[in-house]
Amino acid sequence: MKLDLKLTLVSLAVGVLGFATTVASAQDPLLSWNDGPAKQAILEFVKATTTQGGPQFVPAEERIATFDQDGTLWVEHPMYTQVMYCLEKVPALVKAKPELANVAPFNTVLELLHGDRAAMEKLTLPDIEKIAIATLTGMSVETFQAEVKQWLADAKHPRWKKPYTELTYLPMQEVLKYLRANGYKTYIVTGGGQDFVRVYAEQTYGIPPEQVVGTALGTKYGYAKDGKPFLTKEPKLVLNDNDAGKPEGIHLMIGRRPHIAFGNSTGDQQMLEYTKAGDGARLSLLVLHDDAEREYAYGPAQGLPETKVGTFTQPLYEEARSRGWTVVSMKHDWKEIFPRSLGRAIK
Amino acid sequence: MKLDLKLTLVSLAVGVLGFATTVASAQDPLLSWNDGPAKQAILEFVKATTTQGGPQFVPAEERIATFDQDGTLWVEHPMYTQVMYCLEKVPALVKAKPELANVAPFNTVLELLHGDRAAMEKLTLPDIEKIAIATLTGMSVETFQAEVKQWLADAKHPRWKKPYTELTYLPMQEVLKYLRANGYKTYIVTGGGQDFVRVYAEQTYGIPPEQVVGTALGTKYGYAKDGKPFLTKEPKLVLNDNDAGKPEGIHLMIGRRPHIAFGNSTGDQQMLEYTKAGDGARLSLLVLHDDAEREYAYGPAQGLPETKVGTFTQPLYEEARSRGWTVVSMKHDWKEIFPRSLGRAIK
Numbered sequence: 001m002k003l004d005l006k007l008t009l010v011s012l013a014v015g016v017l018g019f020a021t022t023v024a025s026a027q028d029p030l031l032s033w034n035d036g037p038a039k040q041a042i043l044e045f046v047k048a049t050t051t052q053g054g055p056q057f058v059p060a061e062e063r064i065a066t067f068d069q070d071g072t073l074w075v076e077h078p079m080y081t082q083v084m085y086c087l088e089k090v091p092a093l094v095k096a097k098p099e100l101a102n103v104a105p106f107n108t109v110l111e112l113l114h115g116d117r118a119a120m121e122k123l124t125l126p127d128i129e130k131i132a133i134a135t136l137t138g139m140s141v142e143t144f145q146a147e148v149k150q151w152l153a154d155a156k157h158p159r160w161k162k163p164y165t166e167l168t169y170l171p172m173q174e175v176l177k178y179l180r181a182n183g184y185k186t187y188i189v190t191g192g193g194q195d196f197v198r199v200y201a202e203q204t205y206g207i208p209p210e211q212v213v214g215t216a217l218g219t220k221y222g223y224a225k226d227g228k229p230f231l232t233k234e235p236k237l238v239l240n241d242n243d244a245g246k247p248e249g250i251h252l253m254i255g256r257r258p259h260i261a262f263g264n265s266t267g268d269q270q271m272l273e274y275t276k277a278g279d280g281a282r283l284s285l286l287v288l289h290d291d292a293e294r295e296y297a298y299g300p301a302q303g304l305p306e307t308k309v310g311t312f313t314q315p316l317y318e319e320a321r322s323r324g325w326t327v328v329s330m331k332h333d334w335k336e337i338f339p340r341s342l343g344r345a346i347k
Numbered sequence: 348m349k350l351d352l353k354l355t356l357v358s359l360a361v362g363v364l365g366f367a368t369t370v371a372s373a374q375d376p377l378l379s380w381n382d383g384p385a386k387q388a389i390l391e392f393v394k395a396t397t398t399q400g401g402p403q404f405v406p407a408e409e410r411i412a413t414f415d416q417d418g419t420l421w422v423e424h425p426m427y428t429q430v431m432y433c434l435e436k437v438p439a440l441v442k443a444k445p446e447l448a449n450v451a452p453f454n455t456v457l458e459l460l461h462g463d464r465a466a467m468e469k470l471t472l473p474d475i476e477k478i479a480i481a482t483l484t485g486m487s488v489e490t491f492q493a494e495v496k497q498w499l500a501d502a503k504h505p506r507w508k509k510p511y512t513e514l515t516y517l518p519m520q521e522v523l524k525y526l527r528a529n530g531y532k533t534y535i536v537t538g539g540g541q542d543f544v545r546v547y548a549e550q551t552y553g554i555p556p557e558q559v560v561g562t563a564l565g566t567k568y569g570y571a572k573d574g575k576p577f578l579t580k581e582p583k584l585v586l587n588d589n590d591a592g593k594p595e596g597i598h599l600m601i602g603r604r605p606h607i608a609f610g611n612s613t614g615d616q617q618m619l620e621y622t623k624a625g626d627g628a629r630l631s632l633l634v635l636h637d638d639a640e641r642e643y644a645y646g647p648a649q650g651l652p653e654t655k656v657g658t659f660t661q662p663l664y665e666e667a668r669s670r671g672w673t674v675v676s677m678k679h680d681w682k683e684i685f686p687r688s689l690g691r692a693i694k
Contacts, residue, residue: 061549061555064557141598185557194599194602195602198602202408208408209601209602209603210411210532210557210600210601210602210603212602216599218595218599219595219598219599220591220595221591221594221595221617221621228624229594229617229620229621229624230624231594231595231598231621238585238586238599239585244567244568247568247576247578248565248566248567248568248578251488251566251578252541252563252565252566252585253557253600254556254557255541255542255545255556255557255559256556256557270568270576273576274568274576274578277575277576277577
């Protein structure tokens, strides 16, 4: 009888605790964020812009949110995922065109893929562009989509040994869902290839192809032998969606100025300026990679290590401070970085 | 007493008729369409693609519908509305740059606007392009939007003496609403200027700016003297959204193939081919302007008069027949053409 009573009390306590946890989950849409100015800025902004009759209310149709992808929504180090795709497609390219095996930069990539990591240093930006053109164009849109899908299913990140699409940031996934639950249309605005990101954005982020703005090459309409029309990917740059290209791309593809924009590098500077310069409530944020233990640390802002991949300079940091943008510290603002399913120890 | 009874019977009859009309409205989403193969094709297509578990079911996220604008959603004769805009902006242009008053083609436009209708014949396509560049670029995006809005409020169509935005086709407005009510995302895919159409598309068609794909000029990001960033409209063609440019533009801006597409001229040919060539249920339709009395008659398909504005050739008509597209006769398929608010006699 006494034992029973104890059990009952324990059950009750567990029940109450369970209930309390559920209530907390329901109330806090940003569970993996630590309390602090960044989390507070997001919560207050959403509340202000969705409070009907409030001074900062934004009508539902104007609620546009734009997100850089590499380094903002998922891991970009040691190298952008799409560059890894282009490099790893080189063997198939050389198999189809054997004459390329001894031609730079393709021979350099083959050395690199055979384990000569120092070969990476030899690749210049024009080399990367040459490899990109060779691996991203000349096929039909459908063939390209199928190849990217297959690669994403097979490829693994060198550090976590997991598919790239599992290396998205949980706190940012929460922000995407939270904004959508509050009537915001969420867009990716990436320097990466528009066609590449569209292959997985819907499944990975809940963002449909038509809400992915990226660096875009042209396509060419033509007919197959049976008369069936198709589009071929062409080596013609239509939109360079970096730097000033981001606001220009937003105008081209969306036609409205965002009310909230998230980035992490100098390539996002103009998008954040453009967003913040609009009338009414606007929020610009930058993710600072300052967590070498759980992810990576690079800047060189705030004395962090230099990098060519996702550079966050000290002048950008100063501009953020002077223009009232929010800087998100991965180390301090994010309680967790990856979903638990990734199997890493959660702090 | 007899009179009262009669009145009562009349009241009852009116009541019943009124009720019957209401029921018909609720059941028929295409009230201004006559029964026939075109109306039937639209109704059957929507039913087939939205019947869960059916063989032609299309998931909600893939329900993309694209509509040409000029001649498909609104009147394009005697001249495309945006060309009228460009011509009517010339006096303001000449006021700002008086040296243009005696320079072709601007002097020709001034003659034209002063009533010399024959001057229109002198304008070549390169002339129109020169006038377009002069009146559509060189200002900020916001200035352009304000100027278009003002012009639309003032300008009148020469035949109906009504604002252009009132000259949309009621049957097509019904199709837009019907598709949206069935989970379709409706897009305009126009040879007209993307920035121009975006100014009024939301109010006129319920289509937001981000769902308007059109011929697009580039913009250039820069800063005002006070440091505020803004976009300037540039004379740089990014997308020529005509002919093959339509499927190319759809891939660039939407990234999915439409399941239903509506056009009315050779400029829509490739969009309709591309749509119909997709897997599963696809519907391509062409509006034929064969009603000189209620609107205009032009082809030259089916022996209709020739035109340079919205040409519908006989080969296009033959292609429609051979590929299983639906040709909509304005004369026979449309019970009404304009909303009653236009004040015209309704047949």
